[in-house]
Amino acid sequence: MHLAPYLQGLGIGASLIIAIGAQNAFVLTQSLRRNHHMAVAALCALIDVVLITAGVAGVGTAVAASPLLRQGAAVGGAVFLAWFGFGALRSALRPGILEADRAVGDGGRTSLRRVLGATLAVSLLNPHVYLDTVVMLGGISGHYPAPERLSFGAGAATASCLWFFALGGCGRVLAPLFRKPVAWRVLDGSVCLVVWGVALSPARQAWAG
Numbered sequence: 001m002h003l004a005p006y007l008q009g010l011g012i013g014a015s016l017i018i019a020i021g022a023q024n025a026f027v028l029t030q031s032l033r034r035n036h037h038m039a040v041a042a043l044c045a046l047i048d049v050v051l052i053t054a055g056v057a058g059v060g061t062a063v064a065a066s067p068l069l070r071q072g073a074a075v076g077g078a079v080f081l082a083w084f085g086f087g088a089l090r091s092a093l094r095p096g097i098l099e100a101d102r103a104v105g106d107g108g109r110t111s112l113r114r115v116l117g118a119t120l121a122v123s124l125l126n127p128h129v130y131l132d133t134v135v136m137l138g139g140i141s142g143h144y145p146a147p148e149r150l151s152f153g154a155g156a157a158t159a160s161c162l163w164f165f166a167l168g169g170c171g172r173v174l175a176p177l178f179r180k181p182v183a184w185r186v187l188d189g190s191v192c193l194v195v196w197g198v199a200l201s202p203a204r205q206a207w208a209g
C-alpha cells in the first residue's frame with residue numbers, strides 16, 4: 001500500500017462526495033426516519049466501491065471518450081434530477097402529504113425491499129454517482145502508475161465507506177431538530193434548489209458538450 005496516493009484518494013473522494021445532492025439527501029432522510037438506514041448506507045458504500053473499482057480499471061477513460069455515452073448520461077441525469085427535485089419541492093410546499101413517511105423514529109418505516117429499491121434508483125440513475133466514481137476518480141487514478149493507482153482507489157473507496165456510514169448514523173443526533181415540520185420543509189426546499197442547480201449547471205452541460 002502506498003500512503004501518499006491512498007491519502008490523495010481519500011481526500012479527493014471525500015471532497016467529491018460530501019456536497020449535498022440527491023444521494024446524500026436520501027441517505028440523510030432514511031437516517032432521520034431510522035428507516036433501514038444502515039442497510040441504505042451499506043448499499044451506497046458498496047455501489048461506490050464497485051464503481052470506483054471500475055473507474056480505476058479504466059472504464060472512466062472509455063466513457064469520457066464516447067460522445068454518445070456522455071450525452072446519454074447527461075440527458076438521463078438531467079431528467080432524473082428534475083424529477084427528484086420536483087418531489088422535494090412538492091413535500092416542501094405541502095409537508096402533510098408525506099406525513100406518515102416522514103415520522104421521525106420508527107413510525108415511518110417502509111419495507112426493506114422498497115427502501116433498497118429506492119436506494120438503487122437514487123444511486124444508479126444519478127449522474128453524480130458515475131461522474132464522481134467512474135469519471136473523476138477513474139480519470140485522476142490514470143495519472144498514477146499501476147500499484148499506486150490501486151492505493152488511490154482504495155483511499156477513495158475508504159472515503160465513501162466512512163462518509164455513508166457517518167451520514168447513516170447521524171440521524172440519531174439530528175432527530176430532535178427534525179421533529180418540527182418546518183425543519184423538513186427547509187431541508188426539502190434546499191434539496192430542491194441544490195438538485196435543480198446541479199441539473200442546470202454549466203459544468204454538466206460542458207461535460208455533455
Ligand SMILES: NC(=[NH2+])NCCC[C@H](N)C(=O)O
Binds near residue numbers: 020021048126129
Ligand atoms: N461518490 C458518490 N456516490 N457520489 C455521488 C453522490 C454525491 C452527491 N454529493 C450526492 O449527494 O448526490
